[in-house]
Amino acid sequence: MTKQLLKGNVAIAEAAVRAGLEAYFGYPITPQTELLEHLSARMPELGRVFLQAESEVAAINMLYGALSTGARAMTSSSSPGFSLMQEGLSYIAASDIPGVVVDVMRGGPGLGNILPSQGDYFQVTRSAGHGDYRPIVLAPASVQEAIDFTVLAFDLAEQYRHLVIIALDGLIGQMMEPAELPPMRDINTHRPDWALTGAEGRPKRMISSLYLQAEAQEAVNRRTQARLKIISENETRWIEYMTDDADYLLVGYGSAGRIAYSAVQSARRDGLKVGLLRPQTLWPFPSERLHELAGQVRGCLVVEMNAGQMLDDVRLAVNGRVAVDFFGRMGGIVPMPDEILGAIQQMQHERI
């Protein structure tokens, strides 16, 4: 395969098609809409299901229905629409069925704007819905990674029978980059042994998230927690850049992580030993590695396109071993490498 110039949203849509997406349900919202538009043409062309739902509430519950049949299915939205999906996400997670949902984050709160943001970090990592669970959260920093994570999302969802959220800021969704799409996979027509396919010649099956007895509910929650533990042991992903000899560590994901990468290069040119840790999974979070690195550096600087949300996770991981500072821009403003460099220099000043 060769590289082609692709917009992030389109790349995710096409990667999902090639990963064997059988059904898509969605509702238009900027900066996610190209994803829905691409699938509105591609899915029918391939004889697959595309449906523009009447709302995000309907879309997530249509997804719940399609997932209940064991089909590879997905929905996508952007922040306000993602908020509307919370109840459905929780039902899907509670039913132990695999599901993939894309959130192309925009400026908020409220109607906010259509510019890039990472303001949904709390929402996607803390549960994405009510109750007591966490989804797997993948945070791509390039169009290529968005493609790769889309394929990975389906595989992880099915392997663990768990909810996977691809959380990207609007910049990744909107920008065009050369990237390589995966080969076309066949649709997996095999249906797992929990899928609702009609009880033909077999006992009936139920997909439910209702456990009225406290003991039963707790047992289910314990099972979920056990699964989350296995996931966090096996699926924590991150990228490191120049951390070996780093005196200062930048931590950023998505576009902020990528801009921080440029800041590391500028800092190194200025003789400052700066490294970067870019989480690729926001949950599970690379806490252990951060804790280790915190023992080696003189300070950490968290860079986000919000008021400091992953900052909490970094502080928990670092656990006081070293000072953790923050640099963030909000409202759809993308931080510049120079600004980050300035923040590093200031930190260096204060923490000699």
Added chain:
Amino acid sequence: MTADIKCDDMTITYQRPDAFTDAHTHYCPGCTHGVAHRLLAEALDELNLREKTILVAPVGCAVFIADYFELDGCIAAHGRAPAMATGIKRVQPDKVVVTYQGDGDLASIGAAEVMHAAVRGENITIVFINNAIYGMTGGQMAPTSIIGQKTTSSPQGRSVVQSGHPIQMSELLAGLAGSAYVVRRSLHDAANIRKAKKAILTALKVQQAGLGFSLVELLSTCPTNWGLSPMDSLAWVKTHMLPIYPVGDFKVADGVKEVMRDGVRSNS
């Protein structure tokens, strides 16, 4: 164990439909949810649909319905059964998909989902239980509660100024082009129950024939939250509900009459 009972000259006149499990239902004495379940189970048996039907339960008193049916089943979020059913049906168009929803579920929180399922002519069947109240949560006002009806959230009686008029879902849905079969029946006496059964059979046949959206609204009782005896509840349906919610066929699209007359190929 009872082999010594002589039963040669006995014929079975009543038995549990195959579509039922042997679980005991949790409904209150005199509640007609049970009657509606029975009608649906008999209709599924008669059309030989048990092994190809997926049942979508609501949130409401019928949240456990899938436990009572020997079918694949699931429980949708409150009001979202038509959306969940849409997801199931679009992926498996050869299966029969049925939702069973109360009036809080369908006419209030889920009004958008049912409306748009009908707009799309979604080829699913809905059994809609109108008991003019929120049963499960303890008798609050529903959008179907009648003017003056006292509930735990309208202690002075439902007022038009405060809460508007009762919503007539069947009439509303019948106006949408995607609706193939939309009718209202009542469960307050035997003759009406027989007609309700026929309507459910027709709705399922409509789905089998791929004609589009079908919905059977059933006027049902909630003795517990109405504060009436089971018998008085049946009378209340007749005296208080029927005038606002008349039984009738509100939409019978082209092709439905043929289905009613000829039936459908059972494996279509």
